[in-house]
Amino acid sequence: MTETSADAVIRVAGVSFSYGAEPALERIDLTVAEREFLGIVGPNAGGKSTLLKLILGLLVPQAGRIEVLGRPPRQARRAIGYVPQYPGFARDFPISVEQVVLMGRLGTGPGFGGYRRADRLAARRALEEVEAEELAPRQITTLSGGQLQRVLLARALASEPRILILDEPTASVDQRLESDIFEHLRVLNERLTILLVSHDVAFISRYITRVACVNRTLVCHRTEAIDSPVIEALYGEPVRRVAHEHRL
């Protein structure tokens, strides 16, 4: 790992977490540098989403420490934009795209009253950034899967975050849109640190700087190192084998 402690934006040290008796993550160490684009891959139920939730402060580790921007995750979470795998809302909720994106502005400004002009401008900018400004007045019920994904990305950007965390953002869109979204992310990566969970390591390797393989334990590879044996190991037999090799 090349990053020094000075420019690390996320630091995970010796973190373990289990749901009940079932261990999900064991002694995870991970340091993410400023403006890195980290891909997180691994099998289903391997702990990828759990790791994200720990970094977001939605879960609390049973052992170890997590620091985001030098602070505990709960205090730092307003500096994070989060794009969930599944939208956490009912698709028939009577609300416009603009209102959804504005919700990304919560936690800025005063705690009461309506949204301000600055909020509306930030929401508008975020929609422009993902090329979805014409969707602003639309109802969310009328959006396609790909449009909704852009709106969720815009909502995350509206908060003007320093870190962007995405959980399988392209799981429900077609290939062309997937490349589109990744082109957007490449541009955003010029100013933001990005963590992205994906199942498609071959595809994301063109965009990311480093990949973390999570299957209860975690091992990092630089992207140049993602050659066919690694990918095979990921998709064939359990990733744990990769992890063991690297623990030597």
Added chain:
Amino acid sequence: MTEFLSALGHQPFLQTALLAGLLASIGTGVVGSLVVVKRITFLAGGIAHSVLGGIGAALYFGLDPLLGALAAAVLSALLIGWVRLAWQAQEDTLIGALWAIGMAVGVLFVAKTPGYAGDLMTYLFGNILLVPQRELWLMGALDALLLIVIGLYYRQLLAVCFDEELARLRGVNVTFYYLLLLVLVAVTVVLLIQVVGLILVIALLTLPAAIAGHYVKSVGRMMAVATAIGALLTSLGLALSYEPDLPVGPTIILLAGFVYLASAIASRLIARRRTRATLHPDPADGESP
């Protein structure tokens, strides 16, 4: 209907009843919309029914039953909120239990209060014609409270209704605003008990907002339209029940249920026609009778 209108001119109790219905509509429209989009009708039902415990206790100890209702409603809202946040696995069982226990406590207190057994029906099914004029002030004050709180914290309440996880990640204290929402529901329940009684409250709380939901595109507009629908339904219900001398509360609820059903069918048909029009544009459309 004409008889009602002429009676309205010189019967102060009818004017009070009409005003009570209008004041209740504000709570219905504003809080009912949040209940409908957040899908917490069952929780609201639990709060409404357990209020009888507070009414019974207030009667037994010789206090104002409405204050007892308010205290019980807020207490039960906080209890139900705590159950939902801390005991998610058994949420519906526990809320069902609170629902019934509250009513049981109320019935026991009322049974042991001399001379009050006959009035139980008034609390269960309401009687808008018996609302004393001074209570209009209390209803107005509760409405003002609802509007001020929702006006100040609309963004947070809407976010908690829409997407709790997002709200939490944006630093919104989700537990606080969720409990605040339930307390607002409690206050509204007390407002509505005046009109339709605690058994029927749940219908008047949700039906106008659900009807509005068939046509509006934002929660803010839903609140305004639901308030107007609530005002129409309570006034019309009052008018319709006057001549045949029917109980007002059940008349209002039946009317609301009928309008909801008709609106649900109509909106379904409109949506189907719209889909068909976009899928197969029919050149002969204008010619059909």
